[in-house]
Amino acid sequence: MKALVISNPSSGTSETMLGEVVATVESLYDEIHIQKTLAEGDAARLAQASKSYDHLLVIGGDGTLHEVVNGLMHLAKDERPSIGLIPGGTCNDFARALGLPVEPIEAARIIKMNHTESVDVMRINERFGLNFVGVGLIADASRQIDPIQKETLGSIGYFLATIRQFRELDPFNVRIERDGDIVHDGAVSFLYIGNGAYLGTVPTKLPTQSFNDGLVEVVHSSAIGFPMIRQLLAQQLGLEQSSDEWVHLQMSDLTIRLEEPQLIDVDGEHFTTDELHIDVLPNELAFFVPTHETV
Structure with missing residues (x-):
């Protein structure tokens, strides 16, 4: 071999x-x-x-x-x-x-x-991702983190960048479509589309999250400022919330239309656009993983 x-x-x-x-x-x-x-x-x-x-x-x-x-x-x-x-x-x-x-x-x-396991791949316009797509708070915090802070503080640096970003957070208008049907049309403070289960080393805590179920988790929230901070801290920064201001869906494909171009974060890489087409390609890659006996 x-x-x-x-x-x-x-x-x-x-x-x-x-x-x-x-x-x-x-x-x-x-x-x-x-x-x-x-x-x-x-x-x-x-x-x-x-x-x-x-x-x-x-x-x-x-x-x-x-x-x-x-x-x-x-x-x-x-x-x-x-x-x-x-x-x-x-x-x-x-x-x-x-x-x-x-x-x-x-x-x-x-x-x-x-021992290998098949993993889904997200196709995002003309590029591919494994872990997540972030718009709004998630993307802005990732971009704003200081390189020295990232090196010395690791995941804590991401948390500090997120808290700093709350001070400048502006909601943005987004339309989310699935199979031509509109599932959301309005202002949100952030939007997360996830295939993995961690964000800045913090578990997302979404009970349905899986990297090989043919679906992505879609989470968006209209909460801003201190209400969001309280909710995030109460859930130890997880994305699974009980508030009506948080929405959690699962989809195999979706279209995101933004009122104006926004910064997009795909697995830590950034670009700007006003439209995203995301679909899940099931079982595209094989990764070596622990056997069930060793997990």
Whole structure:
């Protein structure tokens, strides 16, 4: 068997960590090729060229994984290698959703168990995502976080950025459509579309959340200011709320029409648009995950 390792040094992957990960799995393979990313887009390009490999080992954070997914989705489904994810970033949200250990060597040992699970992929306009799409508060907080604070405080930095953002939060008008029917038309303070189960290392606590059920969770709220802060803190920052100001739906596809362009966050990557078309592509990628006996 052959494995390609994509390692992102800027996510905190040291030479020592890389060597330990490779040493943990090297007995599985006849060949292991190591590629380090040097610039934005490298992980996507390398993943798109990975069809000759049996396994693709990704050492990095959510941003690296996002690039890899967008590269792999250019390959035919039967050409995509199975993915071994080794957390190396600040939040590692999708690794947490998969139940992977956040310690890299322990995560590498999961690959040796040779147990994979299929994962849905969200198609968002012309790009792809695994974990979430955020509009409003979620996107703004992610953009506003200070890089030094992110490095030193990790998930706490995301929480502080969110609290700061409340002071500048402006509701925005959005129309949400499913199969041509309007399910919401009005002002919201934030909008979350999720396939994973964590946001900034915090569990979303949505009881129906699953990364392979063919559905995404859609949560929006009209609460602003201190009412929202109280509700978030009461639920330990989870998105499952009992207030009438919070709405939670499940969909396999939806269209979002914004009154004016808004900042969009897809797995930590940002762009601006006034319209989103999101659909779920079921069971598109295979990830190595713990067996049920080890969870």
